[in-house]
Amino acid sequence: MTARTPPLPEAAAVLLAAVDAPPRLTAHLGLVHEVAGTILDRCAGYGVPVDREAVLFGAATHDIGKAVHREELSVPGSLHERAGYELLLAHGVPQRLARFAGTHGGWGEPGTTVEDLLVSLADKAWKDGRVRDLEDRVVARLARAAGCESWEVFLALDDLLTGIGADAPRRLAVQAAHPVA
Template identity: 70%
Template sequence: MTTELPPLPPDVAELLRSVDAPPRLVAHLALVHQVAEQVVEFCAAEGLAFDHHAVRYGAATHDIGKVVHPEELSGPGSAHEPAGHALLSARGVPEELARFARTHASWGEPGTTTEDLLVSLADKAWKNQRVRDLEDRVVDRLAAATGRERWEAFLALDDLLTRIGEDAPRRLALQAAHPVRTGRK
């Protein structure tokens, strides 16, 4: 199996180098970004209005707080969420992009945007984790945008997520092939 990762946006790749992001984290962000690309293409073709750049950037940086909380690379925790937001903000990333570090696990909160939902969806779909509440919220947005019946929007999204899920074992193995820690001391 190749350990070559899909590309990240150049500014994100440089940001991750500058904070000495562990290889496992870089792999995870690249793989979620790759899935986000598929989600963006699908939703745009469906006629959903949203900020494509924000979703791509959010997917590529959502877990950057794990640089500060590396124990969350291999274990549970949510301390990386506010830490990631703070890290991005301190580096001059605009709030409309930095917010995904803190919102990617809170899609049920009031004021959740379509962009927030799509970053969250990519973060689950990359490993074939299906979350009904999250998917229902995306289906509602798709149905409203397209004028389709809700069940039609569900079937279209379900087809996409099934296709994405079929490649999850390869993505999981690719992420696991990258070490949790950097080689530096």
């Protein structure tokens, strides 16, 4: 029996079916989508204007390019980023939503939005990945928007990510229960 994955937004599920996404990719995207929702719920307390729909859609489709570059389901690579962006555009997804396929690995690029940072953060946090530079950028954006001290946001974010990380073994097991092909 295959482990159940969290549900995806209908539009994302339809796209994944249309590109014949492998089960492991669909599972991964569902898990990152779930973590993104948890992060967004906490961020709401800071009064930061965030496009929730965009972050959730971005989390649910950020790796769709791995349906084209399937080798990147098993080994690191970045070919899926551009391919995913182009794939989403070809399926009529607006650029404001398709961009996450191309931006989730480059949070330090000029013009990076808080939404881009949150999708990247969810993509790391789902498996208990901690990236100091990424977290520092999220802290700075949230603290500036909320008008509070960075250390306050850092402590709250660290608590949140520690809690998310504690459930990473379950999420990794769910993903691993789905075949790559």
